[in-house]
Amino acid sequence: MRRLLFLLPLAIFAALAVWLYAGLGGDPARIPSPLVGRPAPAFAVNGLATGDLEGPALVNIFASWCVPCRAEHPLLAHLAEEEGVVIYGIAYKDKPGNTNAFLAELGNPFRKVGYDEDGRAGVEWGVTGVPETFVLDAEGVVVLKHTGPLTPDAVRRDLLPALGR
């Protein structure tokens, strides 16, 4: 047994190497949100404030200038119309005129839209880019953050279960 002790450093090195190698595979854009597990942050912009949010619901941060937002929009429409999911929208760093034109063109899946022209509500939500989607439970606590455009896969695997469906 004692004679095998010389292998210990090698074993530690191997374990460390495996652990660090696994870490290389992660997506550096995926930053864990400190909001998860806490109530929705306090914010108030034209059209939407924290008090308006009634869970379970999605809070979608979008912008008319954001191309991936355009891509995920049909999915939001599907969730709102077919699945009856309540979705609140926050238009991040967008002119209200452009936001309204975007929603007029693609349809408005949102129960309410907040116009966050200067991006200050975005800071409260810890937004790093659009689109981002948060899931609120019935108590209004943030239970999930999805960074980037929604995909049917992510909706089925993450969002709907988080909404309790």
Added chain:
Amino acid sequence: MTRLAAVAGLLLALASAPALAALDASEMLADPALEARARALAKGLRCVVCQNQSIDDSAADLARDLRQSLRERLLAGDSDEEALAYLTHRYGDYVLLEPPLKPATWILWFAPAGFAAVALLLAVRYFRRRE
């Protein structure tokens, strides 16, 4: 010759780009002491979209917003710790360029010293035995 001038011009433009990237005068606070604190804190905060630049260095929109939020917190009378807590509360410890010392990061901070200590111990034992 014109090509050489063009290359030189391009190099000059590239070299001066970082200088253009930093904050502009309109963002600065009137109180120099407060502004100095804001600059010092901004150097230790990560621009979460550019990831390895501080918000003091970055020209990204979000970095500008965070600089502004930071200055607002300082103007409101926050201490340095409170201003940093405001940002970590929203963006997580990730926003800090230097990871904080807490149980989850002990391995990060102490592993190198731990390895060195173990190596030293083994080396001492090895040389003692040879004597």
